[in-house]
Amino acid sequence: MFLLVPVLGITVFALAINNMWPMKNHWFPVDVSEHGHMIDGLFNFILYLTGAIFVGTGMVLFWVLWKYDAERVQENVMYTHGSHTLEVVWSILPAATLLFIAIYQMDTWHSEKMAYPMLAGVDNVLGTDDDIRRPPIAEVTGRQFEWRIRYPGEDGVLGTRDDLFTVNDLHIPVGEETVITIKSQDVLHSFFLPNFRLKQDLVPGMKQQVWFTPTTEGEYDIVCAELCGWGHYKMRGRITVESRADYEQFIVSLQEEQQPLKSPIGQVAAQ
Amino acid sequence: MSSITVGSHGHASAGHGHSDHSVGSFISTYVFSRDHKIIGLQFLFSTLLWFLVGGLLALGIRWQLAWPWQSMPVIGPMLFSAEGGQISPEFYTMLFTMHATVMIFFVIIPILAGAFGNYLIPLMIGADDMAFPTLNMLSYWFMWPAFVCIILSFFSPGYGAAAGWTSYPPLSAVWESAPSSGAAQTLWLLGVTFVGVSSMMGSVNYMTTIIQMRAPGMTMFRLPLTIWGMFITAVLQAFALPVLTAAGFMQLMDRMLGTGFFIPEQLVVNNSIAASGGGQPLLWQHLFWFYSHPAVYIMILPAMGMVSDILSCFARKPVFGYKPMVYSISAIAGLGFIVWGHHMFVSGMNPILGMTFMVATMMIALPSAVKTFNWLGTLWGGKIQYTTPMLFALAFVSMFVIGGLSGIFMAATPVDIYIHDTYYIVAHFHYVLFAGTAMAVFGAIYFWFPKMFGRMMDETLGKIHFFLTFIFLNGTFFTMHILGAAGFPRRLADPYHYESFQQLLPMNRFMSICAILMVAVQVVFAFNFIYSMFFGKKVGRNPWHANGLEWSAPSPPGHGNFDFQPIVYRGPYEYGSPEVDTDYYPQIQPPPEGVEPTDPGHH
Numbered sequence: 014m015f016l017l018v019p020v021l022g023i024t025v026f027a028l029a030i031n032n033m034w035p036m037k038n039h040w041f042p043v044d045v046s047e048h049g050h051m052i053d054g055l056f057n058f059i060l061y062l063t064g065a066i067f068v069g070t071g072m073v074l075f076w077v078l079w080k081y082d083a084e085r086v087q088e089n090v091m092y093t094h095g096s097h098t099l100e101v102v103w104s105i106l107p108a109a110t111l112l113f114i115a116i117y118q119m120d121t122w123h124s125e126k127m128a129y130p131m132l133a134g135v136d137n138v139l140g141t142d143d144d145i146r147r148p149p150i151a152e153v154t155g156r157q158f159e160w161r162i163r164y165p166g167e168d169g170v171l172g173t174r175d176d177l178f179t180v181n182d183l184h185i186p187v188g189e190e191t192v193i194t195i196k197s198q199d200v201l202h203s204f205f206l207p208n209f210r211l212k213q214d215l216v217p218g219m220k221q222q223v224w225f226t227p228t229t230e231g232e233y234d235i236v237c238a239e240l241c242g243w244g245h246y247k248m249r250g251r252i253t254v255e256s257r258a259d260y261e262q263f264i265v266s267l268q269e270e271q272q273p274l275k276s277p278i279g280q281v282a283a284q
Numbered sequence: 285m286s287s288i289t290v291g292s293h294g295h296a297s298a299g300h301g302h303s304d305h306s307v308g309s310f311i312s313t314y315v316f317s318r319d320h321k322i323i324g325l326q327f328l329f330s331t332l333l334w335f336l337v338g339g340l341l342a343l344g345i346r347w348q349l350a351w352p353w354q355s356m357p358v359i360g361p362m363l364f365s366a367e368g369g370q371i372s373p374e375f376y377t378m379l380f381t382m383h384a385t386v387m388i389f390f391v392i393i394p395i396l397a398g399a400f401g402n403y404l405i406p407l408m409i410g411a412d413d414m415a416f417p418t419l420n421m422l423s424y425w426f427m428w429p430a431f432v433c434i435i436l437s438f439f440s441p442g443y444g445a446a447a448g449w450t451s452y453p454p455l456s457a458v459w460e461s462a463p464s465s466g467a468a469q470t471l472w473l474l475g476v477t478f479v480g481v482s483s484m485m486g487s488v489n490y491m492t493t494i495i496q497m498r499a500p501g502m503t504m505f506r507l508p509l510t511i512w513g514m515f516i517t518a519v520l521q522a523f524a525l526p527v528l529t530a531a532g533f534m535q536l537m538d539r540m541l542g543t544g545f546f547i548p549e550q551l552v553v554n555n556s557i558a559a560s561g562g563g564q565p566l567l568w569q570h571l572f573w574f575y576s577h578p579a580v581y582i583m584i585l586p587a588m589g590m591v592s593d594i595l596s597c598f599a600r601k602p603v604f605g606y607k608p609m610v611y612s613i614s615a616i617a618g619l620g621f622i623v624w625g626h627h628m629f630v631s632g633m634n635p636i637l638g639m640t641f642m643v644a645t646m647m648i649a650l651p652s653a654v655k656t657f658n659w660l661g662t663l664w665g666g667k668i669q670y671t672t673p674m675l676f677a678l679a680f681v682s683m684f685v686i687g688g689l690s691g692i693f694m695a696a697t698p699v700d701i702y703i704h705d706t707y708y709i710v711a712h713f714h715y716v717l718f719a720g721t722a723m724a725v726f727g728a729i730y731f732w733f734p735k736m737f738g739r740m741m742d743e744t745l746g747k748i749h750f751f752l753t754f755i756f757l758n759g760t761f762f763t764m765h766i767l768g769a770a771g772f773p774r775r776l777a778d779p780y781h782y783e784s785f786q787q788l789l790p791m792n793r794f795m796s797i798c799a800i801l802m803v804a805v806q807v808v809f810a811f812n813f814i815y816s817m818f819f820g821k822k823v824g825r826n827p828w829h830a831n832g833l834e835w836s837a838p839s840p841p842g843h844g845n846f847d848f849q850p851i852v853y854r855g856p857y858e859y860g861s862p863e864v865d866t867d868y869y870p871q872i873q874p875p876p877e878g879v880e881p882t883d884p885g886h887h
Contacts, residue, residue: 015678022686026766035791039770039787041769055698056699059692059693060693063690067685071685077664081666090599090859091664094605095608096605100658103657111650111692122635199458199553200452200455200458205771212630212701212704213630217454218548218551234782234783239452243377247778247781
């Protein structure tokens with residue numbers, strides 16, 4: 014029976030990874046971002062490593078249980094209190110492995126959460142002192158139980174009177190590095206884009222930025238991943254990745270709809 | 285299994301003073317008892333009842349995930365007859381909040397520290413009772429205000445707290461944020477605080493007792509690992525709990541007095557502006573996890589200790605690497621204080637801080653790995669007897685490997701971005717807490733039951749209970765890893781609202797069926813437990829031929845525990861020693877004539 018644990022355990026994972034019945038589409042959702050493969054790769058690396066250890070310990074446990082069954086063993090038990098050498102070996106090996114994983118992943122974490130996307134400054138060279146921070150393409154505000162989205166409008170600046178608004182409907186151009194400002198109006202929410210391997214909690218009182226580069230056109234879910242009240246489950250948004258032309262068309266249609274007279278309606282709605 | 289014989293330690297040196305343990309009236313003997321064994325049993329019965337409540341709450345969750353919005357059996361027609369038995373989303377939110385609260389604060393923590401800690405510590409160290417018997421009694425009776433608060437919470441406006449067991453503000457702190465954030469949430473906070481008070485009393489008592497009241501010859505390195513687990517747990521509680529208590533009072537004040545510890549400026553909740561401001565929601569998360577991460581170890585270290593004892597006893601072999609076991613328990617506790625930030629990798633905490641927590645979290649996997657290897661070493665070369673307690677202890681080892689390894693995924697910060705708040709996390713902590721700790725607790729109940737009641741539990745029923753529980757628990761929880769990999773989030777009343785997760789419904793049905801069967805199987809356990817208390821096979825002092833001091837006391841032990849003065853000659857794991865003819869060598873048994881006492885436990 015203890016043999017079944019590693020055997021069935023591996024089977025379940027194998028079926029899911031290879032998309033076989035009864036577990037079709039039970040693995041990672043399709044990745045449509047440029048950095049997503051780094052997270053998936055890291056997951057798979059840890060999966061194979063821990064999988065090997067899981068099978069190893071599982072088999073040892075099974076073998077020991079079979080070999081040293083009291084009904085089978087005649088000779089006396091091995092009277093031992095341990096082995097210093099073994100303890101040292103099985104402390105240092107996992108320690109080295111864990112430390113390796115810890116260091117190995119730091120780059121990914123850095124690019125996901127710390128390396129804010131920059132644009133080349135006046136010298137047109139990225140990585141020099143006059144680089145400027147890439148402006149956010151939109152601002153997403155979580156509130157019970159919807160995503161309020163604000164685009165900066167013509168002037169490219171958020172918080173001005175030409176801002177454009179949508180609810181639960183975020184459009185971004187494909188293939189471009191995208192920065193989004195996220196904040197919350199009331200309680201904690203979490204901005205989760207499964208297909209982009211992106212998640213960041215929205216904390217009231219804090220403005221944060223997330224960034225990613227979409228690679229494939231299509232419509233995907235925006236999921237709220239932090240409990241935000243009774244309607245948490247229905248706080249669903251959609252993110253549409255489309256060509257630059259379609260995206261600009263979308264912005265124009267918003268302008269026609271929301272600012273036919275360039276009235277300060279945006280300013281009012283922003284309050 | 286091993287044959288059952290009456291233990292025969294003819295130590296007839298009874299009659300030394302136990303005048304402080306005079307037998308009183310029924311009330312003072314069984315209700316307001318100061319006897320650690322009665323208090324331990326009171327904890328055991330209370331927590332087992334709450335275990336049932338927590339399990340039923342879990343079934344409610346599973347029902348909704350498998351058959352969303354369909355009339356929930358019993359509860360549906362009773363509470364939601366107007367909606368055709370369809371539960372409300374806030375009811376679902378309440379279900380998982382209360383399931384976690386009950387299981388963590390009313391089952392796992394009090395059953396390990398309260399029930400087994402109380403029952404076993406004095407018996408295993410050779411003391412006649414705890415250092416502070418009255419404080420000990422109070423530690424149990426302070427659970428009752430907690431019970432009352434939580435029960436009232438179910439019946440107060442809001443009808444059960446529903447802000448998650450983590451109770452993150454502003455959702456939990458601002459009244460307008462949820463219909464359930466009424467008095468129910470306030471009572472929840474009070475209830476958890478009372479549990480804290482009870483645990484604190486217990487932990488002070490345990491530390492003092494273990495340090496001060498060990499029998500002659502019982503050095504620290506002759507203590508059973510169960511006691512080491514309890515000792516380190518008590519230390520963790522003593523140092524981490526004040527922070528949670530303080531945080532709980534801060535949230536209470538935010539709710540009741542209009543302070544703003546956790547409420548930021550310009551909050552607009554449900555179209556009304558929150559009165560106070562200037563606070564920081566992340567502060568709660570830091571304070572909460574500063575306790576609640578060590579609490580994870582509070583919920584597993586005693587279980588690890590008990591499993592070590594059971595494994596050694598039924599492998600008929602000394603524990604492999606006793607001292608590395610002790611050091612790794614201590615290392616887990618030490619590191620346990622500096623890893624709380626791994627619950628907050630995507631919370632908005634500074635990502636640089638996240639890196640330091642990540643490294644500490646990776647390293648805490650090391651002592652767990654060392655323990656696992658030592659358990660395998662203990663089994664290696666033994667003569668394994670497949671009794672029910674042994675099967676449960678083996679299940680713990682087997683399952684803890686899964687729970688431990690899956691932890692490495694979420695320790696890796698970039699991977700955690702994706703799997704945070706998904707069912708991957710749910711799988712992980714259920715493998716540690718249910719498949720781990722709860723299996724150890726079952727094993728411990730089967731193991732120490734003869735000591736508690738002087739009767740054996742039925743082995744056949746025990747094995748049925750084990751096999752079915754083991755199968756269904758894996759059916760329920762292993763599949764959660766797959767859900768997590770598919771990005772399936774926690775805490776959604778209707779995850780199928782999202783297109784991304786609709787294909788996962790059949791698997792959820794499978795899991796729910798397993799969960800229902802798993803809870804149903806516990807009837808076998810309940811029957812066995814109650815039946816054996818009265819009609820089980822009577823046994824003597826040492827039915828398992830174990831070495832620990834508790835097995836030299838009568839079963840069940842009377843007031844004052846030992847009818848002789850225990851003197852300890854060696855560590856508790858001298859099975860298969862060449863010094864004696866029997867395959868066990870109790871701690872109190874003097875070495876035979878002419879044999880120099882070898883003492884691996886004493887340095």
